[in-house]
Amino acid sequence: MAINKQALIRHRIIDNCLSNPQKRYSFEDLLYCINRELQEINGTNGSISTRTLRGDLKYLRSREGGEAPIESYKKDGKSYYRYSDPNFKLYNQGLNAAEVQQLKTAIETLSKIDGIPQMGWVQELGTKLEETFFLEKSDRLIMSHDSNRYLRGIEHLGQLFHAILNKTPLHVRYQSYKRAKETIFEISPYHLREYNNRWFLFGRNRDYANLTNLALDRILSIEDGNHPYIENEEWDFNAYFEDIVGVSFESDKVEKIRLWFTLSAAPYVTSKPPHGSLRKISNDDTGLIIEIDVIPNFELETLILSYGERTKVLSPESFRNKIKRRVEAMMKNYFDTVS
Known part of the structure; x- marks a missing residue:
């Protein structure tokens, strides 16, 4: 006899209950569990009848239903149901409803x-x-999710994921923005990271001791490498990015960056901190002043500049001057006459 989808779901729920040795189930308990789980799965308030449950128990005991060893027993004057064989599991997927x-x-x-x-x-x-x-x-x-669907290199993501998972060395052809000729990397891949709608591969190049960072949109091709895979015994990617914004390291020196924001920008800064180390120095009618402990890099500069006239760097002086030079270069672009 063919059974419908709802009946199969009920049978799995009953199976989960009766195979649980840590809890006792009366007929009423089974009825309650089935109706509760069906409501969660189907999103409706409908419930099954006692007649339906009795029919399900009868079916599961039958040869067609799997000959489940369902027995009734008494405890403290009340009847309960269980499998007589504590190791029996009709649906052996190991998940309850x-x-x-x-x-x-x-x-x-x-x-x-x-x-x-x-x-x-x-x-x-x-x-x-x-x-x-x-x-x-x-x-x-x-x-x-905000994404550039036309971003080059995204087709490599699945291959790189499996290479990291399976510890497969890779032969990567790479075209940097800074070089006219392509570069070959014999790399052991360790980690993939997304930042600002771009994906980056981190791994150990066979010829260098430092960690290599490759942007996926600059990768020309990927093949399995012939060199031995180098195990990652040095970098913990749970903590690797804690001292930076983005993905790049320009030094290893963490600095205290103090920033001022206008009143209009303050709520956005506090609700979406530029870095996890944010400390609020002051917040009054003159604006918001914060301090973050980071290694300055290009991504941090870009983030600060994205606030436009609503922010300025207060310290350190070296980083303040760097941002100032970039702002002056931007102003020059607008004041230059375009022929």
């Missing part, structure tokens, strides 16, 4: 973030989950 729903939500989130490059395994996993757990699909776009 709530966990299935959470996993479904996570997969849907991955598949609905427009602008983040999708890798084939995400869609394949989503399809497999839908087939295994009878999940409903939705075509609504729930989330989106």
